[in-house]
Amino acid sequence: MSDGNGLITMQLMGKSYQVPSGLTIMAAIEYAGYKLVRGAGCRGGFCGACPTLYRRDGSHRIFTALACQTLVEDGMCLVQMPFVPLLTRPYDLQAIVPQPNTLLQHFPEIAGCVACNTCARSCPQGLPVMDYIQAALRGDIERAAMLSFDCIACGICSSRCPADIKHYAVGLLARRIYGKYLAPPAPDLARRVAEIAAGRYDAELDALISLPAAELRARYEQRSFEAVADGAEPYSATRRYNSPMDPVDYQDELAG
Amino acid sequence: MELIDGYPPAMRASIALVEQTRPARLGHSFPALSLEARKALLTSCHPDYKAGARRPLRFGPSQGMQVNHELADLFEARPLVRTSLDLSHIDADVDLLVIGGGGAGTVAAIWAVKAGLDPSQVLIATKLRHGDSNSTMAQGGIQAADRPQDSPTQHFLDVVGGGHFTNRPELVRALVRDAPLIIQWHEQLGVMYDKEPDGHFVENPGGGTSRNRMHSARDYTGLEIMRVLRDEARSLGIPVVEFSPAIELLSDGEGRVTGAVLINLETRRYHIVRARATIITTGGLGRLHMQQYPTTNHYGATGDGLVLAYRVGAELVDLDAVQYHPTGAAFPAQMAGLLITEKVRGLGAQPLNALGEQFVFPLEPRDVEAAAFIRECGERGLGVATPHGICGVWLDAPMVDLIHGPGTIRAALPAMFRMYTRFGIDMTRDPILVFPTLHYQNGGVAADEHGATSVPGLYVAGEVMGGIHGKNRLMGNSLLDFNVFGRRAGMAAAAYARAHPPGRLSLAHVAAYEQLLDAAGIATTRTAPRILPDYRGKEALERYLDIPL
Numbered sequence: 001m002s003d004g005n006g007l008i009t010m011q012l013m014g015k016s017y018q019v020p021s022g023l024t025i026m027a028a029i030e031y032a033g034y035k036l037v038r039g040a041g042c043r044g045g046f047c048g049a050c051p052t053l054y055r056r057d058g059s060h061r062i063f064t065a066l067a068c069q070t071l072v073e074d075g076m077c078l079v080q081m082p083f084v085p086l087l088t089r090p091y092d093l094q095a096i097v098p099q100p101n102t103l104l105q106h107f108p109e110i111a112g113c114v115a116c117n118t119c120a121r122s123c124p125q126g127l128p129v130m131d132y133i134q135a136a137l138r139g140d141i142e143r144a145a146m147l148s149f150d151c152i153a154c155g156i157c158s159s160r161c162p163a164d165i166k167h168y169a170v171g172l173l174a175r176r177i178y179g180k181y182l183a184p185p186a187p188d189l190a191r192r193v194a195e196i197a198a199g200r201y202d203a204e205l206d207a208l209i210s211l212p213a214a215e216l217r218a219r220y221e222q223r224s225f226e227a228v229a230d231g232a233e234p235y236s237a238t239r240r241y242n243s244p245m246d247p248v249d250y251q252d253e254l255a256g
Numbered sequence: 257m258e259l260i261d262g263y264p265p266a267m268r269a270s271i272a273l274v275e276q277t278r279p280a281r282l283g284h285s286f287p288a289l290s291l292e293a294r295k296a297l298l299t300s301c302h303p304d305y306k307a308g309a310r311r312p313l314r315f316g317p318s319q320g321m322q323v324n325h326e327l328a329d330l331f332e333a334r335p336l337v338r339t340s341l342d343l344s345h346i347d348a349d350v351d352l353l354v355i356g357g358g359g360a361g362t363v364a365a366i367w368a369v370k371a372g373l374d375p376s377q378v379l380i381a382t383k384l385r386h387g388d389s390n391s392t393m394a395q396g397g398i399q400a401a402d403r404p405q406d407s408p409t410q411h412f413l414d415v416v417g418g419g420h421f422t423n424r425p426e427l428v429r430a431l432v433r434d435a436p437l438i439i440q441w442h443e444q445l446g447v448m449y450d451k452e453p454d455g456h457f458v459e460n461p462g463g464g465t466s467r468n469r470m471h472s473a474r475d476y477t478g479l480e481i482m483r484v485l486r487d488e489a490r491s492l493g494i495p496v497v498e499f500s501p502a503i504e505l506l507s508d509g510e511g512r513v514t515g516a517v518l519i520n521l522e523t524r525r526y527h528i529v530r531a532r533a534t535i536i537t538t539g540g541l542g543r544l545h546m547q548q549y550p551t552t553n554h555y556g557a558t559g560d561g562l563v564l565a566y567r568v569g570a571e572l573v574d575l576d577a578v579q580y581h582p583t584g585a586a587f588p589a590q591m592a593g594l595l596i597t598e599k600v601r602g603l604g605a606q607p608l609n610a611l612g613e614q615f616v617f618p619l620e621p622r623d624v625e626a627a628a629f630i631r632e633c634g635e636r637g638l639g640v641a642t643p644h645g646i647c648g649v650w651l652d653a654p655m656v657d658l659i660h661g662p663g664t665i666r667a668a669l670p671a672m673f674r675m676y677t678r679f680g681i682d683m684t685r686d687p688i689l690v691f692p693t694l695h696y697q698n699g700g701v702a703a704d705e706h707g708a709t710s711v712p713g714l715y716v717a718g719e720v721m722g723g724i725h726g727k728n729r730l731m732g733n734s735l736l737d738f739n740v741f742g743r744r745a746g747m748a749a750a751a752y753a754r755a756h757p758p759g760r761l762s763l764a765h766v767a768a769y770e771q772l773l774d775a776a777g778i779a780t781t782r783t784a785p786r787i788l789p790d791y792r793g794k795e796a797l798e799r800y801l802d803i804p805l
Binding site: 034043045046071173175192202204217225 | 290291384385387388390392393401402403404405406407408409410412413414416417421425426429432433436437439440443444445446447448449451453454455456457461466467468473474476478479480483484487488490491492493499521522552554555589590594595670671674675678679788790791792793795796797800
């Protein structure tokens with residue numbers, strides 16, 4: 001209970017601790033005296049090391065969160081779940097021929113999806129997890145790749161799935177297949193790699209290395225700049241940012 | 257405290273000024289500084305130049321180098337194992353030991369296998385989980401000069417200028433020359449870079465770059481690269497032992513590294529690894545919290561590799577310079593120090609003071625930009641105060657959508673948008689508050705362009721390696737660095753391992769190091785490596801009893 005001094009009570013693995021309000025769950029666990037070994041990684045929402053399950057008063061539900069990205073609440077009853085076992089059959093991406101059933105072949109369990117949407121409801125990134133599993137099942141590799149892109153592989157979805165699907169592994173393979181086989185190849189890249197292999201820049205680089213310091217500084221100060229100020233926009237919202245959402249949706253949303 | 261859409265009323269007043277000046281600022285950036293002006297700003301305001309913050313190393317191959325006290329403490333510390341430790345039972349006997357399972361270590365292991373080592377004869381040992389690293393947290397992008405209007409030469413100039421001409425040029429040459437090749441390798445592995453419908457990469461500018469060459473994967477660039485590399489290493493069957501950091505290297509007593517002592521963090525059992533070649537890829541040191549700065553770094557970034565390498569006699573370089581990323585989150589308190597990617601500025605957001613005025617070119621090299629922020633909050637007194645006591649400057653995030661169209665922030669910066677949303681702030685509508693945060697170890701263990709250190713059998717790659725970036729790294733060159741030098745070190749170490757039989761195992765170098773400590777008159781009970789920082793609450797620690805269970 002809140003005691004008026006800004007302290008709240010959380011239950012960590014069944015024990016009550018008084019901690020200051022306003023801390024993240026991770027900071028509250030440490031405040032209580034725990035030195036984390038598992039259950040902490042990047043501490044910034046990118047690594048998926050700190051999945052946490054909790055209940056709160058007045059709800060029958062189990063809630064899920066990343067401990068480093070969620071504020072502790074009075075009355076929270078929580079436990080960290082630092083690991084979800086994962087075994088996948090190794091694959092050689094270079095030998096895969098992408099077919100509509102490729103993901104199903106590698107992960108037959110996706111056929112068992114009962115469309116309960118528990119995976120999406122438990123995703124701390126707010127991803128439409130079930131939708132990308134359904135896309136994978138239909139053989140829509142591109143959609144599975146795009147919808148799963150922001151996955152940090154915390155594994156909460158897989159721990160809650162009644163069909164024992166390894167969602168984050170499915171998404172990863174979908175993205176790798178998309179990146180290698182389905183995304184259009186970069187036209188300039190191969191040319192530049194070939195130039196470098198042929199030694200096209202070796203003399204220029206060696207010349208720079210042997211320049212006296214003052215001349216190198218002068219070369220640096222005389223660099224031409226690719227003009228952003230010239231009105232040339234090197235980037236725009238209509239370009240593709242591996243976005244899980246159709247940009248058109250944004251327009252509608254904003255207009256509404 | 258009452259908050260209005262995430263901000264207290266006092267900060268709202270300053271936001272009103274930001275909104276007032278916004279129309280006039282669009283399309284008009286504060287001019288960039290000359291080299292002389294940069295230098296003056298750095299010496300007056302950058303933490304590296306703060307009086308009393310550093311002391312010279314008192315012994316060893318890099319004696320005299322000025323380093324922050326927090327780092328000097330690490331070198332002036334006792335080992336975690338006694339030199340009498342029983343080394344007679346070898347738990348793993350491998351061709352190549354890779355210490356550190358982040359980006360550099362994973363790339364090195366993959367390329368050692370591509371260079372001919374049997375995957376089962378490679379071992380990655382890592383402190384936390386495979387992939388728990390600063391690599392995963394890198395958001396903004398990776399540089400590679402692959403467009404026709406760009407060249408490796410232009411990239412070279414940007415790198416050495418950003419590093420204030422202190423970089424080791426042969427390392428920079430390797431970095432810029434290999435960059436397009438790395439991107440091509442990533443494409444073959446299925447890394448999903450942002451692309452145009454015709455296949456051209458979306459390439460942005462970064463601080464200190466003269467061409468747009470930042471390749472990104474939304475703002476999860478490091479995560480995307482790391483998870484693909486980890487998957488590839490797993491598919492190749494390369495063994496990884498997690499929660500098992502190295503706490504000391506082993507040597508043959510004649511100067512060659514021959515393996516390492518690992519410790520299982522959960523059972524505290526030690527493991528002896530004998531290896532023909534060893535690569536240190538332990539990353540950086542943000543969790544030492546130099547000068548009490550918060551950090552963007554992951555939980556295990558405590559500079560272990562520097563200590564291990566120095567004890568076995570490796571030379572260090574450029575550790576006098578530490579990178580403070582200009583845009584660490586300053587509000588809300590729960591986000592303090594977390595990285596706000598430079599891509600936000602790359603997409604057009606301007607830094608502003610409390611009056612809503614520009615005071616610096618948005619894309620100076622990082623140390624210059626950070627120094628300007630510190631000056632604005634310090635001597636100029638024009639920072640924005642927060643309820644939790646720290647001060648910051650605005651980053652006018654809504655400009656991104658104004659310049660590039662609605663939806664850009666949510667599409668190109670989803671991690672940033674998501675993080676701020678979690679804490680009640682909508683960065684598409686409101687500016688965000690930032691202040692410099694400890695970000696990167698510019699220097700490190702000295703090595704040649706194949707990652708070979710001055711110690712036979714010992715290689716380094718990634719953030720732990722020094723010399724590439726000189727005194728200041730540019731955005732997008734660390735993801736590049738760990739790929740370029742991870743690959744090179746992996747191949748070079750594989751060749752070394754094939755040419756050299758396993759060596760004798762001893763801790764003689766550690767005994768010698770302790771003698772150096774004593775000879776320098778350093779009496780301490782401090783130990784290193786540090787392994788993990790300690791964030792336990794003071795109240796809990798005051799009543800802590802260290803009893804046997």
